[in-house]
Amino acid sequence: MANPFDLISSVVPDAGFFLKIIPVNDDGNVISGEPFVLQYNPQSFSIKEELDFEQPQEQGKPGNDPQYKGIKPREFTIEFTIDSSGLFTSLRIPVIEHVRLFRSLTTIPKSKDHRPQRLIVQYGTFLSSCNLVSSEITYTLFDREGIPLRAKVKAGFQETKDNELNQAARQFSSPDVTHQYTVELLDE
Template identity: 25%
Template sequence: MLGELAKMKLTGYQDVGFTKRTGDEYTALVNPETYTLNYEIQSNQEQASGTSANQPTFNRISPRKLDFEFLFDSTGALTQDVIVNPFAAAANQGVWEQVEQLKKTVFNFIGQTHQPPYVELAWGKLIFKCKAEKVSITYKLFKPDGTPIRAVAKVSFIEVIPDDTRVRKEKTESPDLTHVRTVQEGDTLPMMCYRIYGDSALYWEVAHVNKLLNFRKLTTGQRLFFPPIDKESKL
Protein backbone atom coordinates (compact mmCIF):
# COMPACT_ATOMS: atom_id res chain seq x y z
CA MET A 1 0.00 0.00 0.00
CA LEU A 2 1.39 3.40 -1.05
CA GLY A 3 2.50 5.41 1.94
CA GLU A 4 2.09 2.51 4.38
CA LEU A 5 4.09 3.04 7.54
CA ALA A 6 7.05 0.65 7.68
CA LYS A 7 7.46 -0.98 11.08
CA MET A 8 10.77 -2.02 12.54
CA LYS A 9 11.11 -5.79 12.39
CA LEU A 10 13.52 -8.12 14.20
CA THR A 11 14.13 -11.64 12.90
CA GLY A 12 16.03 -14.31 14.83
CA TYR A 13 18.64 -16.58 13.23
CA GLN A 14 20.59 -19.56 14.50
CA ASP A 15 23.80 -19.02 12.49
CA VAL A 16 26.28 -16.21 11.88
CA GLY A 17 25.64 -16.49 8.15
CA PHE A 18 21.97 -15.53 8.71
CA THR A 19 20.64 -18.45 6.67
CA LYS A 20 18.70 -20.49 9.25
CA ARG A 21 15.85 -18.73 11.06
CA THR A 22 14.85 -19.53 14.62
CA GLY A 23 11.18 -19.02 13.78
CA ASP A 24 10.86 -16.03 16.12
CA GLU A 25 10.12 -12.50 14.93
CA TYR A 26 9.21 -9.25 16.63
CA THR A 27 7.56 -6.24 14.99
CA ALA A 28 7.73 -2.99 16.93
CA LEU A 29 4.38 -1.80 18.21
CA VAL A 30 5.55 1.80 17.74
CA ASN A 31 8.63 2.80 15.77
CA PRO A 32 11.38 4.36 17.92
CA GLU A 33 11.64 8.14 17.82
CA THR A 34 15.43 7.93 17.71
CA TYR A 35 18.23 5.42 17.61
CA THR A 36 21.92 5.72 18.41
CA LEU A 37 24.64 4.18 16.23
CA ASN A 38 27.96 4.03 18.07
CA TYR A 39 31.41 3.90 16.48
CA GLU A 40 34.50 3.33 18.63
CA ILE A 41 38.25 3.23 18.01
CA GLN A 42 40.19 1.52 20.78
CA SER A 43 43.75 2.63 21.47
CA ASN A 44 46.49 1.39 23.76
CA GLN A 45 47.02 3.94 26.54
CA GLU A 46 50.09 2.48 28.22
CA GLN A 47 52.97 4.83 28.96
CA ALA A 48 56.42 4.49 30.40
CA SER A 49 57.11 5.18 34.07
CA GLY A 50 58.31 8.69 34.81
CA THR A 51 56.52 10.26 31.86
CA SER A 52 53.69 12.78 31.93
CA ALA A 53 51.98 11.83 28.69
CA ASN A 54 51.81 9.12 26.09
CA GLN A 55 51.13 8.69 22.41
CA PRO A 56 47.98 6.54 21.99
CA THR A 57 48.52 3.75 19.47
CA PHE A 58 45.76 2.21 17.42
CA ASN A 59 44.53 -1.16 18.67
CA ARG A 60 41.31 -1.96 16.81
CA ILE A 61 38.00 -0.64 15.55
CA SER A 62 35.23 -2.08 17.70
CA PRO A 63 32.05 -3.47 16.12
CA ARG A 64 29.33 -0.88 15.73
CA LYS A 65 26.66 -0.75 18.42
CA LEU A 66 23.03 0.23 17.96
CA ASP A 67 20.79 1.37 20.81
CA PHE A 68 16.97 1.37 20.61
CA GLU A 69 13.98 1.83 22.87
CA PHE A 70 10.86 -0.27 22.32
CA LEU A 71 7.44 0.61 23.71
CA PHE A 72 5.04 -2.04 25.02
CA ASP A 73 1.45 -1.04 25.75
CA SER A 74 -1.83 -2.75 26.65
CA THR A 75 -3.73 0.31 27.87
CA GLY A 76 -5.84 0.40 24.70
CA ALA A 77 -4.44 3.77 23.61
CA LEU A 78 -2.74 2.22 20.57
CA THR A 79 -5.64 0.10 19.29
CA GLN A 80 -7.91 2.82 17.94
CA ASP A 81 -7.32 1.94 14.28
CA VAL A 82 -6.34 -1.72 13.96
CA ILE A 83 -7.81 -1.90 10.44
CA VAL A 84 -5.52 0.84 9.10
CA ASN A 85 -2.59 -0.30 11.19
CA PRO A 86 -2.73 -4.10 11.63
CA PHE A 87 0.46 -4.05 13.69
CA ALA A 88 -1.47 -2.28 16.44
CA ALA A 89 -3.28 -5.57 17.03
CA ALA A 90 -0.22 -6.59 19.03
CA ALA A 91 -1.35 -4.12 21.66
CA ASN A 92 -4.20 -6.50 22.44
CA GLN A 93 -1.57 -8.72 24.03
CA GLY A 94 -0.54 -8.11 27.60
CA VAL A 95 2.72 -6.28 28.22
CA TRP A 96 4.36 -9.41 29.59
CA GLU A 97 3.50 -11.31 26.37
CA GLN A 98 4.88 -8.49 24.22
CA VAL A 99 8.11 -8.38 26.23
CA GLU A 100 8.47 -12.16 26.07
CA GLN A 101 8.17 -12.12 22.26
CA LEU A 102 10.97 -9.57 22.04
CA LYS A 103 13.14 -11.63 24.39
CA LYS A 104 12.49 -14.85 22.46
CA THR A 105 13.57 -13.12 19.25
CA VAL A 106 16.74 -11.39 20.43
CA PHE A 107 17.83 -12.70 23.82
CA ASN A 108 16.70 -16.15 24.94
CA PHE A 109 19.16 -19.07 24.90
CA ILE A 110 18.80 -21.53 22.00
CA GLY A 111 19.38 -25.15 23.01
CA GLN A 112 20.51 -26.33 19.55
CA THR A 113 23.23 -23.69 19.18
CA HIS A 114 24.04 -23.17 22.89
CA GLN A 115 23.88 -19.38 22.54
CA PRO A 116 21.37 -16.55 22.08
CA PRO A 117 20.14 -15.85 18.54
CA TYR A 118 21.68 -13.73 15.86
CA VAL A 119 19.31 -10.94 14.86
CA GLU A 120 18.54 -9.08 11.66
CA LEU A 121 17.06 -5.67 12.40
CA ALA A 122 15.23 -4.15 9.44
CA TRP A 123 13.63 -0.74 9.29
CA GLY A 124 13.37 0.93 5.89
CA LYS A 125 16.88 1.14 4.44
CA LEU A 126 18.47 0.21 7.77
CA ILE A 127 19.52 -3.44 7.77
CA PHE A 128 21.63 -4.26 10.83
CA LYS A 129 22.86 -7.81 11.48
CA CYS A 130 23.73 -8.16 15.09
CA LYS A 131 23.40 -9.79 18.49
CA ALA A 132 21.67 -8.33 21.52
CA GLU A 133 24.19 -7.21 24.11
CA LYS A 134 21.85 -5.89 26.79
CA VAL A 135 18.11 -5.74 27.38
CA SER A 136 16.78 -3.44 30.11
CA ILE A 137 13.02 -3.23 30.71
CA THR A 138 11.28 -0.49 32.69
CA TYR A 139 7.63 -1.10 33.68
CA LYS A 140 5.68 2.17 33.96
CA LEU A 141 1.92 1.74 34.40
CA PHE A 142 0.12 -0.95 36.40
CA LYS A 143 -3.33 -2.31 37.09
CA PRO A 144 -4.51 -2.35 40.73
CA ASP A 145 -3.29 -5.97 41.02
CA GLY A 146 0.24 -4.97 39.90
CA THR A 147 -0.02 -6.24 36.31
CA PRO A 148 2.02 -3.92 34.04
CA ILE A 149 0.16 -2.24 31.18
CA ARG A 150 3.02 -0.17 29.77
CA ALA A 151 6.76 -0.72 29.56
CA VAL A 152 9.87 0.48 27.72
CA ALA A 153 12.75 -1.78 26.77
CA LYS A 154 16.22 -0.38 26.12
CA VAL A 155 18.13 -2.79 23.90
CA SER A 156 21.77 -2.58 22.83
CA PHE A 157 22.81 -4.51 19.73
CA ILE A 158 26.37 -5.24 18.63
CA GLU A 159 27.08 -5.70 14.93
CA VAL A 160 27.95 -9.15 13.59
CA ILE A 161 29.99 -9.45 10.39
CA PRO A 162 31.07 -12.92 9.15
CA ASP A 163 34.85 -13.22 8.79
CA ASP A 164 34.85 -13.53 4.99
CA THR A 165 32.65 -10.45 4.64
CA ARG A 166 34.81 -8.51 7.10
CA VAL A 167 38.03 -9.34 5.25
CA ARG A 168 36.55 -8.24 1.92
CA LYS A 169 35.29 -5.03 3.50
CA GLU A 170 38.63 -4.17 5.14
CA LYS A 171 40.66 -4.96 2.00
CA THR A 172 43.57 -5.61 4.31
CA GLU A 173 46.94 -5.75 2.58
CA SER A 174 49.33 -5.44 5.50
CA PRO A 175 52.19 -8.01 5.42
CA ASP A 176 51.97 -8.61 9.18
CA LEU A 177 48.43 -10.04 8.89
CA THR A 178 47.22 -13.43 7.72
CA HIS A 179 45.92 -13.63 4.15
CA VAL A 180 44.17 -16.30 2.10
CA ARG A 181 44.41 -15.81 -1.64
CA THR A 182 42.93 -17.62 -4.62
CA VAL A 183 45.38 -18.30 -7.45
CA GLN A 184 44.43 -16.50 -10.66
CA GLU A 185 45.54 -17.47 -14.15
CA GLY A 186 49.14 -16.37 -14.68
CA ASP A 187 49.94 -16.07 -10.96
CA THR A 188 53.26 -17.33 -9.66
CA LEU A 189 54.18 -17.78 -6.02
CA PRO A 190 57.01 -15.20 -6.10
CA MET A 191 54.62 -12.72 -7.76
CA MET A 192 51.95 -13.26 -5.10
CA CYS A 193 54.54 -12.91 -2.33
CA TYR A 194 55.69 -9.63 -3.80
CA ARG A 195 52.12 -8.30 -3.89
CA ILE A 196 51.48 -9.24 -0.25
CA TYR A 197 54.88 -8.90 1.44
CA GLY A 198 56.73 -6.64 -1.00
CA ASP A 199 59.39 -9.35 -1.26
CA SER A 200 59.23 -12.13 -3.85
CA ALA A 201 62.07 -14.01 -2.12
CA LEU A 202 59.68 -15.10 0.65
CA TYR A 203 58.06 -17.65 -1.66
CA TRP A 204 59.96 -20.48 0.04
CA GLU A 205 58.37 -19.72 3.42
CA VAL A 206 54.89 -19.69 1.87
CA ALA A 207 55.55 -22.90 -0.07
CA HIS A 208 56.62 -24.59 3.17
CA VAL A 209 53.53 -23.42 5.08
CA ASN A 210 51.22 -24.65 2.30
CA LYS A 211 53.20 -27.92 1.87
CA LEU A 212 53.69 -27.28 -1.83
CA LEU A 213 55.83 -29.96 -3.47
CA ASN A 214 56.33 -27.84 -6.59
CA PHE A 215 55.75 -24.11 -6.10
CA ARG A 216 56.25 -23.51 -9.84
CA LYS A 217 53.03 -25.34 -10.70
CA LEU A 218 50.12 -23.45 -9.17
CA THR A 219 46.56 -24.36 -10.12
CA THR A 220 44.06 -21.65 -11.04
CA GLY A 221 41.46 -21.50 -8.26
CA GLN A 222 43.86 -22.97 -5.69
CA ARG A 223 43.67 -21.25 -2.29
CA LEU A 224 46.95 -20.43 -0.54
CA PHE A 225 47.63 -19.36 3.02
CA PHE A 226 50.00 -16.38 3.45
CA PRO A 227 50.97 -16.11 7.14
CA PRO A 228 52.50 -13.12 8.92
CA ILE A 229 56.24 -13.19 8.23
CA ASP A 230 58.83 -11.22 10.15
CA LYS A 231 60.99 -10.04 7.30
CA GLU A 232 63.53 -8.54 9.69
CA SER A 233 64.37 -11.98 11.03
CA LYS A 234 65.03 -13.19 7.49
CA LEU A 235 67.73 -10.60 6.86
Protein backbone atom coordinates in the same frame (compact mmCIF):
# COMPACT_ATOMS: atom_id res chain seq x y z
CA MET B 1 24.64 -11.13 -1.75
CA ALA B 2 20.98 -10.26 -2.34
CA ASN B 3 19.57 -6.93 -1.23
CA PRO B 4 19.38 -7.18 2.59
CA PHE B 5 16.11 -5.21 2.69
CA ASP B 6 14.46 -7.81 0.41
CA LEU B 7 15.41 -10.44 3.01
CA ILE B 8 13.56 -8.51 5.72
CA SER B 9 10.51 -7.91 3.50
CA SER B 10 10.25 -11.62 2.73
CA VAL B 11 10.25 -12.48 6.44
CA VAL B 12 7.99 -9.65 7.63
CA PRO B 13 5.73 -8.56 4.76
CA ASP B 14 3.74 -5.32 5.09
CA ALA B 15 5.57 -4.27 8.25
CA GLY B 16 6.75 -1.03 6.64
CA PHE B 17 9.55 0.75 8.41
CA PHE B 18 8.69 -0.43 11.92
CA LEU B 19 11.47 -1.83 14.08
CA LYS B 20 12.00 -5.55 13.44
CA ILE B 21 14.11 -8.03 15.40
CA ILE B 22 14.63 -11.29 13.53
CA PRO B 23 16.53 -14.32 14.87
CA VAL B 24 19.16 -15.93 12.62
CA ASN B 25 21.31 -19.03 12.96
CA ASP B 26 25.12 -19.08 13.01
CA ASP B 27 25.17 -19.15 9.19
CA GLY B 28 23.06 -15.98 9.03
CA ASN B 29 19.93 -17.74 7.78
CA VAL B 30 16.60 -16.57 9.17
CA ILE B 31 15.11 -18.95 11.72
CA SER B 32 11.49 -19.80 11.05
CA GLY B 33 9.02 -18.43 13.54
CA GLU B 34 7.56 -15.12 14.46
CA PRO B 35 9.90 -12.09 14.48
CA PHE B 36 9.45 -9.23 16.93
CA VAL B 37 7.83 -6.26 15.15
CA LEU B 38 7.35 -3.05 17.08
CA GLN B 39 3.93 -1.37 17.03
CA TYR B 40 5.29 2.19 16.96
CA ASN B 41 8.46 4.12 16.21
CA PRO B 42 11.09 3.91 18.96
CA GLN B 43 11.44 6.85 21.36
CA SER B 44 15.19 6.90 20.79
CA PHE B 45 17.84 5.18 18.73
CA SER B 46 21.53 5.78 19.35
CA ILE B 47 24.62 4.33 17.70
CA LYS B 48 28.06 4.27 19.33
CA GLU B 49 31.17 3.79 17.22
CA GLU B 50 34.52 3.47 18.94
CA LEU B 51 38.05 3.36 17.57
CA ASP B 52 40.63 1.24 19.36
CA PHE B 53 44.01 2.86 20.09
CA GLU B 54 46.98 1.55 22.05
CA GLN B 55 48.87 4.02 24.23
CA PRO B 56 52.52 2.91 24.24
CA GLN B 57 54.36 4.61 27.09
CA GLU B 58 57.91 4.14 28.17
CA GLN B 59 58.57 4.58 31.86
CA GLY B 60 59.79 8.06 32.74
CA LYS B 61 59.00 9.54 29.31
CA PRO B 62 56.06 11.61 28.14
CA GLY B 63 53.27 9.82 26.29
CA ASN B 64 53.68 8.81 22.66
CA ASP B 65 51.22 9.08 19.83
CA PRO B 66 48.53 6.44 20.24
CA GLN B 67 48.74 3.62 17.72
CA TYR B 68 45.60 2.71 15.83
CA LYS B 69 44.54 -0.92 16.38
CA GLY B 70 41.17 -1.04 14.65
CA ILE B 71 37.47 -0.34 14.93
CA LYS B 72 35.46 -1.95 17.70
CA PRO B 73 32.07 -3.44 16.80
CA ARG B 74 29.33 -0.81 16.74
CA GLU B 75 26.94 -0.72 19.67
CA PHE B 76 23.45 0.69 19.50
CA THR B 77 20.63 1.28 21.94
CA ILE B 78 16.94 1.40 21.13
CA GLU B 79 14.26 2.60 23.54
CA PHE B 80 10.66 1.74 22.69
CA THR B 81 7.21 1.32 24.21
CA ILE B 82 4.98 -1.74 24.09
CA ASP B 83 1.33 -0.80 24.60
CA SER B 84 -1.81 -2.91 24.95
CA SER B 85 -4.03 -0.29 26.57
CA GLY B 86 -6.08 0.13 23.39
CA LEU B 87 -5.42 3.88 23.46
CA PHE B 88 -3.35 3.98 20.25
CA THR B 89 -4.64 0.96 18.35
CA SER B 90 -7.53 -1.46 18.46
CA LEU B 91 -5.08 -4.39 18.31
CA ARG B 92 -4.67 -5.46 21.94
CA ILE B 93 -1.96 -8.09 22.24
CA PRO B 94 -1.08 -8.36 25.95
CA VAL B 95 2.15 -6.64 26.99
CA ILE B 96 3.22 -9.85 28.73
CA GLU B 97 3.05 -11.69 25.37
CA HIS B 98 5.07 -8.98 23.61
CA VAL B 99 7.72 -9.13 26.34
CA ARG B 100 7.72 -12.94 26.23
CA LEU B 101 8.34 -12.87 22.45
CA PHE B 102 11.08 -10.23 22.83
CA ARG B 103 12.87 -12.27 25.52
CA SER B 104 12.38 -15.52 23.61
CA LEU B 105 14.09 -14.08 20.54
CA THR B 106 16.83 -12.10 22.26
CA THR B 107 17.87 -13.56 25.62
CA ILE B 108 16.85 -17.19 26.03
CA PRO B 109 19.61 -19.59 24.84
CA LYS B 110 18.39 -21.87 22.05
CA SER B 111 21.40 -22.84 20.00
CA LYS B 112 23.57 -25.92 20.39
CA ASP B 113 26.34 -23.78 21.92
CA HIS B 114 23.93 -22.60 24.65
CA ARG B 115 23.93 -18.91 23.78
CA PRO B 116 21.14 -16.52 22.77
CA GLN B 117 20.39 -16.32 19.07
CA ARG B 118 22.12 -13.93 16.74
CA LEU B 119 19.77 -11.25 15.46
CA ILE B 120 19.04 -9.00 12.54
CA VAL B 121 17.73 -5.61 13.66
CA GLN B 122 16.14 -3.38 11.04
CA TYR B 123 14.60 0.05 11.47
CA GLY B 124 14.05 2.26 8.44
CA THR B 125 17.27 2.07 6.44
CA PHE B 126 19.32 0.87 9.44
CA LEU B 127 20.17 -2.82 9.20
CA SER B 128 22.51 -4.78 11.47
CA SER B 129 23.50 -8.32 12.31
CA CYS B 130 24.05 -8.28 16.06
CA ASN B 131 23.62 -9.74 19.53
CA LEU B 132 21.59 -8.34 22.40
CA VAL B 133 23.95 -7.33 25.22
CA SER B 134 21.46 -5.78 27.66
CA SER B 135 17.78 -5.05 28.13
CA GLU B 136 15.76 -3.26 30.74
CA ILE B 137 11.96 -3.50 30.87
CA THR B 138 9.96 -1.01 32.94
CA TYR B 139 6.22 -1.57 33.32
CA THR B 140 4.48 1.83 33.47
CA LEU B 141 0.70 1.29 33.26
CA PHE B 142 -1.47 -1.43 34.84
CA ASP B 143 -5.14 -2.45 34.81
CA ARG B 144 -7.22 -2.92 38.00
CA GLU B 145 -5.92 -6.47 38.48
CA GLY B 146 -2.28 -5.35 38.23
CA ILE B 147 -1.73 -6.73 34.72
CA PRO B 148 0.71 -4.54 32.76
CA LEU B 149 -0.80 -2.52 29.91
CA ARG B 150 2.35 -0.64 28.92
CA ALA B 151 6.08 -1.30 29.14
CA LYS B 152 9.14 0.71 28.19
CA VAL B 153 12.06 -1.31 26.86
CA LYS B 154 15.68 -0.18 26.61
CA ALA B 155 17.70 -2.69 24.57
CA GLY B 156 21.44 -2.57 23.88
CA PHE B 157 22.96 -4.44 20.94
CA GLN B 158 26.47 -5.09 19.62
CA GLU B 159 27.15 -5.72 15.95
CA THR B 160 28.79 -8.94 14.91
CA LYS B 161 32.06 -8.02 13.27
CA ASP B 162 32.74 -8.33 9.51
CA ASN B 163 29.42 -9.97 8.75
CA GLU B 164 28.26 -9.95 5.10
CA LEU B 165 24.99 -8.31 6.06
CA ASN B 166 26.75 -5.51 7.96
CA GLN B 167 29.15 -4.96 5.05
CA ALA B 168 26.25 -4.75 2.60
CA ALA B 169 24.32 -2.36 4.86
CA ARG B 170 27.36 -0.07 5.25
CA GLN B 171 27.55 0.30 1.46
CA PHE B 172 24.49 2.54 1.69
CA SER B 173 26.54 5.05 3.71
CA SER B 174 29.77 4.71 1.74
CA PRO B 175 31.60 8.01 1.09
CA ASP B 176 31.50 7.16 -2.62
CA VAL B 177 27.71 7.24 -2.46
CA THR B 178 27.36 10.37 -0.34
CA HIS B 179 29.85 12.69 -2.09
CA GLN B 180 28.40 15.38 -4.28
CA TYR B 181 30.23 16.71 -7.28
CA THR B 182 29.48 19.93 -9.14
CA VAL B 183 30.19 19.95 -12.85
CA GLU B 184 30.28 23.35 -14.50
CA LEU B 185 30.33 24.14 -18.18
CA LEU B 186 33.70 25.63 -19.19
CA ASP B 187 33.73 29.15 -20.64
CA GLU B 188 35.22 29.23 -24.16
